[in-house]
Amino acid sequence: MNTISDEEFERIYGRKPVRRVVRKKKIYWNRIIIALIIFAAVIFGIVQLIGIVVSKIKGDNTEKTNTTLKNTVSSQAVKDSSSEFEEVVAPKPPAYSDMDFTVCIDAGHGDFDGGTTDASGMRYEKDDNLKIALEVQKYLESFGVNVVMIREDDSFLELGERCEIANNSKADMFVSLHRNSYDGDISGVEVWVNNAEPQYDTKLAENILGKLDEVGISDDRGVQYGYVGNPYINYYVNVDTVMPSCLVELGFITEEIDNKLFDLHLTEYGEAIAEGIVQTAMDIGLVDESGKRLMSEELISPEKPVNRDDSSSSADNLTEPAVTDPSNDVYNTQENEWYG
């Protein structure tokens, strides 16, 4: 296209050319910025939404996987539902195997004899005793130990019957499981042994308490001899059993901290007690490290004064004979009370 200069235009048309003012297009930066912000917000929102949907789907899958695993893997592997996936699929191997000896596990009380209760009166000692007894049984059996259970449900046996079962089964050790009570501010675990302070029984109590310590207890109240508040008498089961025996008071049911620990560490406590028992069997030469039995006869507690023939004669060892009279209900219901 030919263009002419302004001078030529004026010469030809007699006037100055009218120039169309080309206005510079105004750019509305503020509107663009707002639009960009809105766009970014929308994109961000979509990304967030996708993230939520994806994690929801993933979560569902993990939950399904965990449920399946819980049903297939032994419960000892599933210690904590929030534990890492790897922990669930790789159960801890048993600490021991092929242990060739027999243990009698006694869950204290049962049925109409509830033992002690917590402050609400809703939590019975007999139920906690059974729970921990079943855990101990599970671990002992996983270690290859032969286990004789005094009770595996909510049933009652007289103290004399319990000792008779243990003695007749030729068990090498006897462990009675209880929970303590006190009307006051006392917490922790203690293990009771015959006041003759027999060596094997003491070792058994020390090893169990030591393993429980490793798990974590509110207070280690130590190995104690005799009967609570009276060192001159004994718990029935520590008198009429011929094998090394002890009575574990696994925390105070009257203390919230001990109940929390009991519920939280039920499995670990069961494992700890089982390990304490196996450790004792090795310490006193009942079995070797591989579990091979070294003693031909059942283990008896050499220094423990035992009433082998007539259980009622256990009163011989007592300053308060009525306390160990098996026909006396007071013994059962007040066995855990602290008189000191």
Ligand SMILES: [Zn+2]
């Ligand atoms: Zn008890």
